[in-house]
Amino acid sequence: MGDVLRVAVVGAGGWGAQHARIFSRRRDTELVGIAGRDPGRTAARAAAFDTTPYTDLDTMLDEARPDLVTVCLPNEAHFEPTLHLLRRDVPLLVEKPLVFSLDEADKLLAEAASRGLFFAINLNHRFAEPVARAKAAIDAGELGDVVFATWRFGGEPNFGTSPHANLIETQVHGIDMLEHLCGPIDSVAAQMTDMTRPGTYTTLAVALRFSSGAVGSLVGTYDSSYAYPGTHLVEVNGTRGRLLIEDTVKRLTVSAAGDPTRRVWEAGYFDDEARTFEYTFDRHVERLLGAFRAGEEPPVHAREGRRALALAHAIIRSFEEGARVAV
Incomplete structure (x- = not known):
């Protein structure tokens, strides 16, 4: 992990644009890829932020080599991609809600804990x-x-x-x-x-x-x-x-x-x-990156998503x- 963190975004929807905006504009991060399910929309989003589009998570991880991945997918589609990324030993920032099922939440938290991974959730209010x-x-x-x-x-x-x-x-x-x-x-x-x-x-x-x-x-x-x-x-x-x-x-x-x-x-x-309102997320990211670089827990750990x-x-x-x- 160098002075400039390599960050990839999973999700090409509306709020995903805020993820891309933040990490493409900061001087201490580089937006190295955007992964999405729809090839056309993903390509358009990646072009708008001058990065590479992907439709496969493993290809993105292997080629872009991100230090941190953020997940911003439709609310009921969080579990499988998040679990897959954790099993690839990827530090994560995920959007709320964590998931809809407590069993799924427990599986994600256990996976992250067993690997000692940084696992944050964006409760930006x-x-x-x-x-x-x-x-x-x-x-x-x-x-x-x-x-x-x-x-x-x-x-x-x-x-x-x-x-x-x-x-x-x-x-x-x-x-x-x-x-x-x-x-x-x-x-x-x-x-x-x-x-x-x-x-x-x-x-x-x-x-x-x-x-x-x-x-x-x-x-x-x-x-x-x-x-x-x-x-x-x-x-x-x-x-x-x-x-x-x-x-x-x-x-x-x-x-x-x-x-x-x-x-x-x-x-x-x-x-x-x-x-x-959108800049409440920028404020969260500022705190989050400080914790990530220092090897500390995130300011809002994913377990807070499980609690809610x-x-x-x-x-x-x-x-x-x-x-x-x-x-």
Whole structure:
């Protein structure tokens, strides 16, 4: 591994373009290949980023010799390619969700652990400026003891074959975010509806209990629109104050109990980086490459994807059984 890391991207879809953008533009990485299933689309994507297209993973690995591979495939197509890459001893950054099955998640984590491989997942909401500042405020005790927290997020659907795509591939960010800010969730009670697409649960509401004794809620939906104002909201309320995160990168507001004044962060006029959602991924990559070069664990290990999946399965079980489920 030289000063310039050789990186290959698996996936030529929409978000895969963000992977290609980042690794083709950094001075300390070289984008050495893009692998995809569709030859035409893969060739076009590779041409756009001045690299080599591949339609076979082994050919890419043998010819491009990447130091790190990133995986950005359709949500329900992660397992086999990820397992294959791990068995080729390739360090990986994979997109969320890790997989849809806990058994598959365990197989991937065991394979990576047995080979001592760097295995990261992109839960990039953590790296938004309002989220980083919110985490610092909570950790500094500005809110006192957290009493309740809320996540609400929804927009246009991204349907697959799973009836729980909204939960597992979209609200995974909410599950991860609430635990990132407030600590472990120890039980869940869920309601879901398939009224707009029978057999597919497009909207869900979950009551949460944290190990700390705090409570929370998660509302996630495909029956909304990203065009609506207030698409995303996180509220954390403590004994001494409250904070609100709006639209992930838009605004953080911190208030002290009993004080009508507020402290607000918003990106300044020239700060396009902090106001741009896609650049939360750039921030993650910056941290990730530092850890990779230092031989450390990634800032968000793939086991965090497994944790979010375990909570998602507990939510599904709660809905199906009509009962609160311990995690």
